[in-house]
Amino acid sequence: MSISKTKDLIGQLSNLERAVSEFSFEELSAEDAKELQLSFNSFRNSIEHHIYTPKTCKKNNGSEIKNKEKEEIERKLLNQNQFIAHVSHEIRTPLNSIIGFANLLKEENLNESQDKKVQAIQFASTSLLKIINEVLEYSKISSGNINFETxxxxxxxxxxxxxxxxxxxxxxxxxxxxxxxxxxxxxxxxxxxxxxxxxxxxxxxxxxxxxxxxxxxxxxxxxxxxxxxxxxxxxxxxxxxxxxxxxxxxxxxxxxxxxxxxxxxxxxxxxxxxxxxxxxxxxxxxxxxxxxxxxxxxxxxxxxxxxxxxxxIPLNLIESSNIENGKKLLAGTEILVFEDNLMNQHLIKEQLMKWDCKVHTHINLNKGLAVLANKKIDLVLMDLKMPSINGFEMSKTIRQHKNAQINTVPIVAFSADFTEQDSKDCKNIGINDFLLKPYTLNELMTVILNNKREKTKRTTIKKMLEKQMIEPKETTKVDLDNLLSDCFGELDMLNELIKLFKLNALEFIGNVKMHLKTENLQEIALSAHKLKAGFAMLKANGMRQLIVDLEANSKAGNLEKVKNLYQMFLLDYPRLEENIDYHLKMLNNKNDG
Incomplete structure (x- = not known):
């Protein structure tokens, strides 16, 4: 083949390669794009082989080249996904500190200007976290590493x-x-x-x-x-x-x-x-x-x-407990933290000390084992991705220790990224639970309460948590027994009424939010009047009284009082719904039994 024709053919191949890449990126899924790329690479290599070594070409070269190209593409995809996961981890680590300290700062006595600035930080950091999560999620989907539970x-x-x-x-x-x-x-x-x-x-x-x-x-x-x-x-x-x-x-x-x-x-x-x-x-x-x-x-x-x-469907009593009950249960809990990042050390120590926990930080493996041997540690928080010796190795050493006080301590791993392989490794080592950074204070509290080595009997803790369901805050109490009687004992009718009530509550939230912007207190009073009958139906007397007060203050033109009562409603209504669902589930289970 002449040099000019060779150059022309190679040039055409290059143009075609660009067109294939653009088409794959814009029009195909990750799996289809991979198949097309494999086919094209095999075709290109076969032509190049004929151009440069036409006399030595063998029949099996095509399959050999295809296998090599497949391995190369898979290697590149693996490297790409590993890179994305690594970058995600590196960004999440400082982002965890930003979100964590912003949450702590929000609890301080801030003036209006400071509060708005903290809200801006929270919004920006949460938006950034969402972008990181989307990129990481797509990377997992593209590589086939996404898992579904049943x-x-x-x-x-x-x-x-x-x-x-x-x-x-x-x-x-x-x-x-x-x-x-x-x-x-x-x-x-x-x-x-x-x-x-x-x-x-x-x-x-x-x-x-x-x-x-x-x-x-x-x-x-x-x-x-x-x-x-x-x-x-x-x-x-x-x-x-x-x-x-x-x-x-x-x-x-x-x-x-x-x-x-x-x-x-x-x-x-x-x-x-x-x-x-x-x-x-x-x-x-x-x-x-x-x-x-x-x-x-x-x-x-x-x-x-x-x-x-x-x-x-398990009942998660701990998540139903309020923050105050959680603080009482955590008071005096002794926690050992393995975390190499000094900023994150300071953050988690401050978070835990607000709940009256005793916290040990600045710990390496040897010092940690000494603390475990000499102190009654209730829980270990273990960062998985530390540079010197990672959390998996530390956890394995703890689990293999001869001292029963050491090898039985509950371990909760936490990290800025968590793969399916990490999950398997945690299970094999004996790590009890996992917390993904950045986490909320409620998530941190829940995972500790679920896993800590109890200083009081588990039955006592369960009773305290159940008590919150039986005697909740006044505005979250409900009684479905009377309503069931009104429904002639028909659970289907009860379910339908509660479904309608929830829709009415959502409509109320939207209406009040809308009319607060225009300070239309007359419409807010009307919305409250419509909703209070629903709370009376559920025997939710505490929340009904709140709505009655909101209606009265709307009619009286007390805008600030209305705003405060509405905020109380937004805080307590989700808890009331949890109690509705809890009691409804008990009635359904009783009926099934």
Whole structure:
């Protein structure tokens, strides 16, 4: 072959390689892109081999080259994902300190100006964390490292929690949040509740971001019913800005935004819908989108879920306990912390000391073993990714120690990233639990209460925590027995009434938030008047009295008092709902038994 023809062919190959790379990046999933890249590399290498060594080409060269190319691409993908995980860890570590100290600062006696600045820090750091999480999540999905759990969970409670969170994100006062769940949708299903929450929050969050007026509606129905499972259909409809036909084809692609300036206007990585699509499809589901520019968007997805059993859902009493009860239980708890980062050492020590814990930091392995031998340590908090000797090795040394006081101490690992392999290693070593940085103070408290070596008997702690359920704060008390009698003992009717009540409560939250902005106290009084009958129905006398006070102060024009009462409502209402769900579950279990 002549030199000019050789150069021309190689040039054409280079152009084709660029076109293949662009097509793979923009149009294909990670798996399809990998297959196309393998095929092209095999084709390119075969041609180059014929050009440079035509006489020595053997029949089996194609398969050998293909295998080598496959290994090379897999190696590059592995290195890429390891790099993303490493960078994520490096960013999360200082971010943990920023969020942690901002949370501590929020508890101080701040003036209005200082409080706003702390809120700005919290918002910025939380936004950054969301971006990091999205990039890391996409990396896991692309490499096939994402895992799904299969557990029984309450679908109604999950949707209620998601919608309640979305209500708090609403900034526009002209938008209604609507939930429509068909009667034949099962309450208890079996699958991955965390992933379902993630998908719903992604889709509803997008609707909230791109809507100016109208409504956002979440509908749930049974698309196909089978003996052992149901294919559920979730539809999110909004009256937002919509998407043009040209851009609609790309919304599920990586790093795609509907318009070039969307990221500037609304923020985000452009990975949200791509991640959502992958999560749905990896659960044997499908997702579709319809949209009209200036009219709104409809996104529907289906996922098959097995039929669940309410008896398999554990009651997490510790999470139901309030912060004050938690502080009482933690007072005097002695904790050993293995953490190499000085800033994080200072942060966690201050967090724990606020709960009257005794804390040992600045510890290496030998000093730590000495502390464990000479002090009655209730819990070890172990950073997994320390440079000198990592947390896995330290934990293994503790577990293999001959001294029973040392080798039986509860260990909670914490780190800025956590892989499936880390989970297996923790289980094999005997690490009791895991906490992902950055964590909230409630998460830290819960994981310690769940795992610490008790100085008091576990039955005493359980009784204290159960007492919170029996004798909660006045505004969170409910009594469903009378309401069940009013429903002639029909649990289905009771469930339906509570479902309607929860929707009314969400509507009340949205209305008050809207009318507080315009200081329309007359409308707030009207909303409160409508809701107080629901609390009377549930015998939630404490919360009913709060609503009565809110109505009275609205009519009297006491704006600041109304604001304070509304904030009390927002703090206590989630706890009241927890108690409703708890008592409702007890009634359902009693009926099943």
């Amino acid at each position: 557990i029984d969970f309450n679908l109604s409670s999950l949707i209620n929690d998601v919608m309640f969170l979305c209500q708090t994100l609403m900034l526009d006062n002209n938008i209604k949040m609507i939930v429509d769940i068909d009667d034949d949708v099962p309450t208890i299903i079996k699958g991955d509740p965390t992933k379902l929450s993630q998908v719903l929050l992604n889709l509803l969050g997008n609707s909230i971001k791109f809507i100016n007026k109208g409504f956002i509606k979440l509908s749930v129905s049974v698309k196909n019913a089978h003996k052992d499972h149901n294919e559920l259909k979730f539809t999110v409809t909004d009256t937002g800005i919509g998407i043009s036909k040209e851009k609609l084809k790309k919304v599920f692609k990586r790093y795609a935004q509907a318009e070039d300036d969307t990221a500037i206007k609304y923020g985000g990585t452009g990975l949200g819908l791509s991640i959502t699509k992958e999560i749905v499809e990896k659960q044997k589901g499908s997702i579709t989108i319809e949209s009209k520019e200036g009219k709104g968007t409809i996104i529907s997805f289906t996922i098959p879920y097995a039929v669940g059993n309410a008896k398999n």
